[in-house]
Each structure stands twice: as C-alpha cells, then as structure tokens.
Amino acid sequence: MKEIDARGLSCPAPVLLTKNTIETDKPGQIRIILDNEASGQNVSRFLSSKNFSVTLDKQGNDLIVTGTIQEGGISKGEGAPVICDISQEDHLPKHDKKIMVMISSSCMGRGDDELGAKLVFNFIKTLKEMGNDLWRLVFVNSGVKLTIEKAQTIEDLEELQTHGLKILVCGTCLDHFKLLEKKRVGETTNMLDIVTSMQLADKVINI
Amino acid sequence: MGEPDDAGVYQISEDLALIQTLDFFTPIVDDPYAFGQIAAANSLSDVYAMGGVPKTAMNIVCFPLEQMDISVLREILRGGLDKMIEAEVALVGGHSVEDKELKYGLSVTGFIHPKKVLTKRDIKPGSMLILTKPLGTGIINTAIKAGLASEELSQKVIHVMAQLNRYAGEAMADFPVNACTDITGFGLAGHLAEMVSGSGAGMRIDSKSLPVFTEALEFATMGLIPAGAYKNRKFRESMLHISSDVFLALADILFDPQTSGGLAISVDKSHAEQLLNSLHKKGIEWARIIGEITTGPERIWVQ
Incomplete structure (x- = not known):
C-alpha cells in the first residue's frame, strides 16, 4: 500500500499529490493522511472518480482516506458521480455520547396504527430530553412520511434541527413513496451515510 | 436601510440617494491587468445589484513593495481604470499601504432614486x-x-x-x-x-x-x-x-x-x-x- 502524508497542505495540493502518485506508481491501495475536512472530501471525490472504493476515518485530528482500486483498474475519464458524502461534524454541538435514533415507521409499535401515529408524535416531541447526547435522527421506510409537509411532527423536527441536530432522510424511501419534493426537514441521505452513522454512534436506538 | 444589503444607501433629497460600497481582495489570477479588471468589476457590482449607477471611485491598494516590482501595481491599476472608464465612473483618488500580501479593490459611490432601491429580500411569489x-x-x-x-x-x-x-x-x-x-x-x-x-x-x-x-x-x-x-x-x-x-x-x-x-x-x-x-x-x-x-x-x- 502506498501512503501519502498531506498534512499541512491546502487545497488543491493534496489532490495533486494523490493524482501524481496513482499515475506514477499505479498502487492497488492508497492511504492519504490529511488534516482538514475540505481536503478529505476532495481527495475522496478524486479517488472515486478514478474508480477507487473509498473510506474515510478520523484519527485524532487527522483524517485518513483509504482508496482501493476496483475491478477494471484506474479509470482514465472523470468517472461516475461520487456517492461519498462524508459527514461534517464540527458545526454541531459537543456530544458526550453519540446516540443515533432510527425511525423506520410512521407509527410506533404494532397493534393500532392510529395509536402508533400519536405515540411517534409524542416520541419526537420528547426526544429533546436526550439533550446533546442525541446525535443523529435517521428516517427510513414509512418513517420518511414524518418529514414531509403537513406532517404533524414537522414543527418539533424543525426545532431539533435548528438546535443543530443532524436529521437524515432516506432518499430511496422518499422516492418510493413519491415524496421527494414534499420533504421539509433534514438532508436526503443514502445507505452509505446510514451505515457510517451506525458505525460512529455510541448507541443506536431503533423505533 | 434597516437590513444589511449589498451597499449602503443615504437619502439626500426626495429623488436622490447616495449609494456606497467597497470591496477589495487578494489576486485570483496571475495576470495583474486582468486582476485589476476583475477586482474593479467586482467592486462596482454591488451598486448595480441595488439598481444604482456608480459615479465615482477610489482605489484601495495593499502592496508588498519589497517583494514585487512596482510595474505589477501599475498593471493592476490600469486594469481597474479601464473598467472604471467602461462604467463611466470617475476615479477621484485612493489610498495605498505597504502590506505583505497584495490586495486591490475600489470604494465606490453612486446615485440611486430612493424609491427604486432594489433590496435582496423583496422577492415576491409569482x-x-x-x-x-x-x-x-x-x-x-x-x-x-x-x-x-x-x-x-x-x-x-x-x-x-x-x-x-x-x-x-x-x-x-x-x-x-x-x-x-x-x-x-x-x-x-x-x-x-x-x-x-x-x-x-x-x-x-x-x-x-x-x-x-x-x-x-x-x-x-x-x-x-x-x-x-x-x-x-x-x-x-x-x-x-x-x-x-x-x-x-x-x-x-x-x-x-x-x-x-x-x-x-x-x-x-x-x-x-x-x-x-x-x-x-x-x-x-x-x-x-x-x-x-x-x-x-x-x-x-x-x-
């Protein structure tokens, strides 16, 4: 594996360094150490455009981008659009504990859907009691219906969001229910973001 | 003006207000003449964005005299002046300081009708x-x-x-x-x-x-x-x-x-x-x- 230390370099130097290395050495795997978020994203995008699968890890103040060449070798063109949306943490409040809550249905529990809808509304209203430990709120499957216009839960969700809570809403699910244009809160997300969030969280609560 | 906008507006009479703005920045291109043009166009832009007409301008210069030849500054100012001529704006003065980092821009004054001020936030549905x-x-x-x-x-x-x-x-x-x-x-x-x-x-x-x-x-x-x-x-x-x-x-x-x-x-x-x-x-x-x-x-x- 080829390793590059690009700490202390600012944009676009880390991308250029990576570009030169993969063009000269043609490594199967490459690891780049960086010290700022913008370079982390840029190097990830660059490697993805060259047909590498990319992971990004945080180690202390450093960011480590690891790229592994995929079948077919390095692509010459600009490549496919990149699905590498790395979370940006540092504008969020400080978390002692990182709790991720995943809501995968528009009602809470089984038995009576009308009751379930009331319960989920109360649940979201009460979520703020978790304080800063509440780190991410993720909506999948029919849960995404709680994030669209006219949903009862919108006001509370918007309040949570203005207090810095990151709300992720599954794009595939919105699309499935034909609700993409009706979403009023949160960022549209993908499975990679959800899986990465689960990995980073101290605790995942499923509803 | 209540809210901050692209430029400041000061009403003088019923049909005239002054509009004032300034902007300067470090080079974004290598060619000094082009940089002068761009910086001037950028500074003048705020007046146009408010619906006004720029009338006078002053140069703002920060220049590293020890590291750069004065001819670079001359080219920057020529680029700026050419844009002011195109905009029919009179260059009436300016100020320069010695600085480690080169910067250039303009302070611009223009005219606007007080009732025709275009703010950012007056967008209307439809x-x-x-x-x-x-x-x-x-x-x-x-x-x-x-x-x-x-x-x-x-x-x-x-x-x-x-x-x-x-x-x-x-x-x-x-x-x-x-x-x-x-x-x-x-x-x-x-x-x-x-x-x-x-x-x-x-x-x-x-x-x-x-x-x-x-x-x-x-x-x-x-x-x-x-x-x-x-x-x-x-x-x-x-x-x-x-x-x-x-x-x-x-x-x-x-x-x-x-x-x-x-x-x-x-x-x-x-x-x-x-x-x-x-x-x-x-x-x-x-x-x-x-x-x-x-x-x-x-x-x-x-x-």
Missing part, C-alpha cells in the same frame, strides 16, 4: 429568478492553481469575471424587478439564501437550467473544490432541499464561491421572458431563468 453569469469560477480557479486548466479556459473565465454587471443593471431597469443581489463569495446558494431569509417567500431552483462552466463539473468530480465551498455548504445546508437526483458535482457548484459573479434578479413572471431577451440582446449570453419564487416557508428547493 416571480421568476434570472441569473446573468455562469457558475463555477471558484472551482476553475482552483484547477488553474493546480495547473490543470487550459489557457483557453482560464481566458474564458477571466473574461466572464471581468464583465461589468452594468448592462444587466441597465436591462432590468425597464422591467418590474422586485429584488436583486450579486453572486460572490457565499456561492449561488448562499446569496439566494440571503434573499429568502426574512422575505416570507421560498424558492424553487431548476438545477438543469443553471448556467455553468461545464469544465467546472469535471473539476468538481475530480475533487478540485475550494475549501470555501465546503464552508458555504455547512453554513446554508439547513435552508436547502437538494433533490437526490441532482448530480453531486452540480450540487457542489451551488456552493462554489464566485468572484465577480452575475446578478440574481427576481422579476414578475409576466415579464421574465422579455427581460431574458433584453439581457441576451445586450450580449449577456449566459443569462438564464433558473427558477421561481414560491410562497413560504423560507426555504430553497433544488431539483
């Missing part, structure tokens, strides 16, 4: 939004720094950045325009967010109709995105709903910091096509209708 210059200059400037942009492309971008917003300003004076701002460091999304917040209205942007340097899309995919674009995204992300089928590189361009960008004009729907034609006739070939003003909430939907 209006269309027109953008007059292509996006992607920040990304392309990063590619130029990286040595990956062709000479032809950098000339093209310099030409667009040095273009005065005067002609767009003149064109919109004939139409029922309700709000306007110019697109600079916060990127398109950032400046549109400023128009939206406090307006009571929302916006719908059609990403496919955005005027964009296509090369910027390629460079964005390669990761040649200035750090400022990530900052802009963080700052405004919560106000935007970007549909998941918008190409990532195109979404990046929404946040790309622009230098001397175009005007974003909100004009009554009934006159949007006519204003667009008028802009095209004045040689503003990049102008496009990019979306519409909707009723609240104060959010921006990008499709």
